[in-house]
Amino acid sequence: MKQHLTFITFIVLVFCVKFSQAQIPVISNISGNFEVDGQIYKADSSIEAPEVPEKFLNNAFLNLNYVNGNFKAGLRYEEYLGPLLGFDERYRGSGITYRYAQYSVDQIDVTVGNFYEQFGNGLIFRSYEERAIGIDNSVDGIRVGFKPLNGIYLKGIVGRQRDFFSLGEGIVRGVDADVQLNDLITKMKDAKVRLGIGGSFVSKYQKDNDPIRNLPQNVGAYAARFNLNAGKFSMNTEYAYKINDPSVVNSFIYKNGEALYLNLSYSTKGFGTTITGKRIDNMSFRSDRNATLNSLMINYLPAISKQYSYRLSTLYPYSTQPNGEMGVAGETFYNFAAKTPLGGKYGTKLSIGASAVNNIQRDSVSNDTLGYKSGFFNIGDDIYYQDINVELTKKLSKKLKLVASYIYQVYNKNVVEGEIGFDIVHANIGIIDLTYKINNKHSIRAEIQHLYTKQDRKNWAMGLIEYSISPNWSFTLFDEYNYGNDNKDLRLHYYNASMAYTKNATRISLGYVRQRAGLLCVGGVCRFVPASNGWNISITSRF
Amino acid sequence: MMRIKNLLIYTLPFYMLLQSCDKIDSPFSTSANSGSVDTSIVPQRVLLEEYTGHTCPNCPAAHDEAQTLLNTYGKQLIVVSVHAGYYAQTQSGTYSYDFRTQVGNDLFAAFLPTGQSFPTGVIQRKKNSQGNYPIPWSSWGTNIATLISAKPSAKIDMVNSYNAATRTITCTVTNNFLKDISSSLSLSVLYTEDSIVKPQKNGTVSLPAYTHRHVLRGSLNGSWGETIGSSFISGQSLDKTYTGAPISADAVPEHISVVAILYNTTTNEVIQVAEKKLIE
Amino acid sequence: MKKIFLLVSCCMVVLSSLAQEKKSEIPSVNIKTLDGKVFNTSQLNNNGKPMIIDFWATWCKPCVTELNAISENYADWKAETGVKLVAISIDDARTMATVSPFVSGKGWDYEVYIDNNSDFRRAMNVNNVPHTFLLDGNGKIVAQHNTFAPGDEDKLYEEIVKLSGTK
Numbered sequence: 001m002k003q004h005l006t007f008i009t010f011i012v013l014v015f016c017v018k019f020s021q022a023q024i025p026v027i028s029n030i031s032g033n034f035e036v037d038g039q040i041y042k043a044d045s046s047i048e049a050p051e052v053p054e055k056f057l058n059n060a061f062l063n064l065n066y067v068n069g070n071f072k073a074g075l076r077y078e079e080y081l082g083p084l085l086g087f088d089e090r091y092r093g094s095g096i097t098y099r100y101a102q103y104s105v106d107q108i109d110v111t112v113g114n115f116y117e118q119f120g121n122g123l124i125f126r127s128y129e130e131r132a133i134g135i136d137n138s139v140d141g142i143r144v145g146f147k148p149l150n151g152i153y154l155k156g157i158v159g160r161q162r163d164f165f166s167l168g169e170g171i172v173r174g175v176d177a178d179v180q181l182n183d184l185i186t187k188m189k190d191a192k193v194r195l196g197i198g199g200s201f202v203s204k205y206q207k208d209n210d211p212i213r214n215l216p217q218n219v220g221a222y223a224a225r226f227n228l229n230a231g232k233f234s235m236n237t238e239y240a241y242k243i244n245d246p247s248v249v250n251s252f253i254y255k256n257g258e259a260l261y262l263n264l265s266y267s268t269k270g271f272g273t274t275i276t277g278k279r280i281d282n283m284s285f286r287s288d289r290n291a292t293l294n295s296l297m298i299n300y301l302p303a304i305s306k307q308y309s310y311r312l313s314t315l316y317p318y319s320t321q322p323n324g325e326m327g328v329a330g331e332t333f334y335n336f337a338a339k340t341p342l343g344g345k346y347g348t349k350l351s352i353g354a355s356a357v358n359n360i361q362r363d364s365v366s367n368d369t370l371g372y373k374s375g376f377f378n379i380g381d382d383i384y385y386q387d388i389n390v391e392l393t394k395k396l397s398k399k400l401k402l403v404a405s406y407i408y409q410v411y412n413k414n415v416v417e418g419e420i421g422f423d424i425v426h427a428n429i430g431i432i433d434l435t436y437k438i439n440n441k442h443s444i445r446a447e448i449q450h451l452y453t454k455q456d457r458k459n460w461a462m463g464l465i466e467y468s469i470s471p472n473w474s475f476t477l478f479d480e481y482n483y484g485n486d487n488k489d490l491r492l493h494y495y496n497a498s499m500a501y502t503k504n505a506t507r508i509s510l511g512y513v514r515q516r517a518g519l520l521c522v523g524g525v526c527r528f529v530p531a532s533n534g535w536n537i538s539i540t541s542r543f
Numbered sequence: 544m545m546r547i548k549n550l551l552i553y554t555l556p557f558y559m560l561l562q563s564c565d566k567i568d569s570p571f572s573t574s575a576n577s578g579s580v581d582t583s584i585v586p587q588r589v590l591l592e593e594y595t596g597h598t599c600p601n602c603p604a605a606h607d608e609a610q611t612l613l614n615t616y617g618k619q620l621i622v623v624s625v626h627a628g629y630y631a632q633t634q635s636g637t638y639s640y641d642f643r644t645q646v647g648n649d650l651f652a653a654f655l656p657t658g659q660s661f662p663t664g665v666i667q668r669k670k671n672s673q674g675n676y677p678i679p680w681s682s683w684g685t686n687i688a689t690l691i692s693a694k695p696s697a698k699i700d701m702v703n704s705y706n707a708a709t710r711t712i713t714c715t716v717t718n719n720f721l722k723d724i725s726s727s728l729s730l731s732v733l734y735t736e737d738s739i740v741k742p743q744k745n746g747t748v749s750l751p752a753y754t755h756r757h758v759l760r761g762s763l764n765g766s767w768g769e770t771i772g773s774s775f776i777s778g779q780s781l782d783k784t785y786t787g788a789p790i791s792a793d794a795v796p797e798h799i800s801v802v803a804i805l806y807n808t809t810t811n812e813v814i815q816v817a818e819k820k821l822i823e
Numbered sequence: 824m825k826k827i828f829l830l831v832s833c834c835m836v837v838l839s840s841l842a843q844e845k846k847s848e849i850p851s852v853n854i855k856t857l858d859g860k861v862f863n864t865s866q867l868n869n870n871g872k873p874m875i876i877d878f879w880a881t882w883c884k885p886c887v888t889e890l891n892a893i894s895e896n897y898a899d900w901k902a903e904t905g906v907k908l909v910a911i912s913i914d915d916a917r918t919m920a921t922v923s924p925f926v927s928g929k930g931w932d933y934e935v936y937i938d939n940n941s942d943f944r945r946a947m948n949v950n951n952v953p954h955t956f957l958l959d960g961n962g963k964i965v966a967q968h969n970t971f972a973p974g975d976e977d978k979l980y981e982e983i984v985k986l987s988g989t990k
Binding site for chain 3: 029031032033035063065067072104116117118121122126128129153178180182183194196227229234236263265266267268269270271272273274276300302303304307308309310331332333334335337347349351393435437440441442443468469470471474500502504505506507540541542543
């Protein structure tokens with residue numbers, strides 16, 4: 001309460017100062033956006049959808065942003081009364097969860113309040129939001145950016161991270177230096193090769209009240225990065241190191257942590273290829289050593305495998321194992337131009353990719369509390385995830401467009417979900433996506449997907465039809481059918497019927513959905529997300 | 544010159560920050576304030592209700608933590624393992640044993656929000672600073688350490704008896720109040736069984752003969768016990784006797800302990816707790 | 824709590840009405856070019872001609888469909904109206920490295936930037952992608968659209984023509 005009052009006073013004071021100054025060209029604007037997602041839940045014992053006491057659950061937020069020249073301020077109000085099933089119960093509540101004021105002058109810009117920031121690739125620090133899956137680890141504190149010379153960007157942050165409707169007890173502080181050599185060194189200004197280097201240091205403080213263990217109160221992590229761009233060829237690499245950080249995620253071992261990320265890519269008109277290698281060893285870094293699931297993560301360890309969008313290809317989603325993994329992924333994109341033999345009349349686009357991720361080799365150490373030791377180049381024998389994917393996009397005629405895709409996935413259900421008895425899932429997925437343009441405004445799209453596997457719940461089939469009337473209307477109907485399940489009672493249809501109205505920036509959708517259950521396992525703890533059944537509504541807009 | 548001076552000033556904090564790290568060398572553990580208590584002083588006991596399940600892969604780590612804490616605090620810590628929720632469900636095959644109880648299901652429904660992740664625990668049925676009951680297993684030590692040094696408001700003594708013919712447990716609980724208390728208090732008497740050897744999932748492996756400890760098996764007076772009064776004065780003594788329904792056919796009386804919980808009827812917070820083996 | 828919220832909103836509305844005439848609606852945020860250079864969004868302009876700012880991501884199917892659909896006619900659009908499409912990718916560190924090869928492999932001709940921590944997206948108040956803005960020569964938002972259905976690109980073109988016609 002008091003905090004907000006002083007904050008508002010601060011804003012008002014700045015306004016007074018601003019308007020008493022000489023006239024400066026002003027960019028002033030209030031803008032914002034909001035979203036409301038609600039669902040009515042009906043218990044359904046056949047899919048084990050539980051009884052929801054409130055009957056109606058919803059997530060909603062409103063963002064307001066104010067810009068006036070070099071001054072920006074904003075806030076966000078969020079409401080989860082109660083949070084939709086699948087979202088952490090700790091979200092239950094409502095209030096202002098994000099507010100900031102930012103001012104930039106000459107080479108400095110200062111932000112107070114909540115902010116999002118990333119150092120390099122995020123290996124030791126990334127605060128960001130992914131509203132759709134309930135991730136928000138904004139830092140509440142101060143952020144200072146400083147550009148002392150052309151080509152050098154320095155950043156410093158101090159604060160505590162958001163944890164649902166409160167703040168984590170750990171204090172996070174960090175600094176980052178980003179140097180673009182071509183802007184800094186005048187001789188290099190017009191060089192064909194662009195070079196950049198950067199380094200960051202982040203440390204967290206959390207009091208040790210543990211009666212049994214002797215825990216480090218300050219834990220620091222360093223990272224160094226380098227990137228190079230030579231016209232068509234580019235390279236981006238980053239190395240991170242973290243000192244002992246015993247936490248619930250790594251079972252309280254005192255081993256240090258390391259991560260290496262290396263990407264090489266080549267792009268030219270009509271062709272592009274990229275390959276990424278990654279190694280992670282004990283790099284879970286949170287501002288509270290007892291935090292699990294999606295709480296209080298300080299860093300971001302990106303998965304390198306492809307992010308899929310077609311439904312059945314997301315049945316077995318891989319997520320980075322922060323305690324240790326090592327892998328490589330690559331993808332190539334090719335555009336066969338129109339009127340060439342392979343391109344056909346309208347052109348064809350092809351993409352091929354593959355990835356493989358294993359665990360790291362762990363050797364025992366004499367001192368148990370150190371956990372293990374692992375040679376930097378030693379990859380383990382356990383497969384965590386592998387995939388091969390091919391996608392072809394082709395316009396067959398003036399009215400008909402096809403996207404065809406084949407994906408092969410090897411998914412270690414044990415490791416990612418903590419399940420046993422299913423071991424590795426091998427899945428073959430075929431997808432056909434056809435769009436037929438009836439006339440200028442009407443079009444219809446159909447998708448047929450099939451997943452073939454001999455493990456887990458066995459085969460699935462999925463069909464989708466979407467009818468859209470540009471620019472405002474869209475009607476969708478789809479069904480996922482687990483026809484291959486060994487258990488006859490589980491051969492269920494999970495369907496979704498919805499319609500959406502879009503006008504400019506506003507979109508309203510209404511539908512009925514029957515959704516399958518799932519498990520969410522992050523950081524040593526698994527949470528069961530129950531199946532659900534019922535009407536849903538979603539409204540989003542921006543102003 | 545000015546620019547370079549500015550640069551140096553701004554980079555100075557970086558060097559300072561680089562010094563702020565705690566590298567810990569072995570030994571990594573400290574022996575905590577052991578539960579060595581002056582027996583002439585009545586100790587405050589703490590109740591840890593651990594929520595678990597036989598198919599919960601991350602729960603054995605929490606079980607180990609509870610055991611370490613029991614070794615540290617001895618009789619001052621009372622652990623009750625409540626098997627409930629998704630991970631306590633039975634599956635045909637290995638995990639077919641039903642550990643669940645009516646009282647366990649009621650406690651699970653009351654204290655844990657929907658979709659609560661396992662493992663988790665509730666300590667003294669007290670809410671944390673964010674207004675929730677569940678406390679992550681790695682924070683149990685820290686939480687218990689704060690609560691266990693409080694000055695107790697009551698002393699509980701128990702006398703148990705077991706009727707082998709009817710397989711029923713009778714317990715007489717003597718509550719001695721050490722302070723004036725002007726809120727409504729309730730007394731709940733539960734019983735746990737130790738050393739039940741059944742399968743347990745641990746990470747990605749299945750342990751076929753795992754020793755389940757202090758498993759909640761039932762209650763002598765319903766899930767929430769009985770309200771025993773709305774105000775109490777220092778020095779007052781109150782006796783209550785309860786007899787429960789017969790224990791299950793496969794329960795071993797020698798492994799059973801009775802737990803008496805004296806708690807605030809409105810806030811649920813535990814005032815005092817005591818545990819005594821059924822057969823000594 | 825609600826009172827303060829209301830108070831702040833009122834203050835903002837009152838004070839913004841006292842402020843001077845609106846100019847560019849593009850906030851100033853640092854994003855990156857495909858070759859890693861830091862770029863400030865206040866420099867986005869098309870020399871007084873209409874400009875499209877399109878928020879997309881490599882993993883967003885309708886976004887890719889929209890950009891493919893526009894690319895079929897992009898050369899004509901540029902010739903007839905001088906419009907420029909600026910594609911802002913919100914791909915984060917996971918898929919950021921694929922943006923440049925992806926764009927090349929699709930044969931697109933757009934000006935592409937990477938907003939990998941969604942700073943520009945947040946400043947433009949974009950909720951979901953695809954979100955397409957059409958701005959006039961002064962940087963004012965004239966039209967915008969969320970989601971994509973085949974045929975939307977024709978409506979967009981109508982708007983661009985209207986804009987370049989009134990110049």
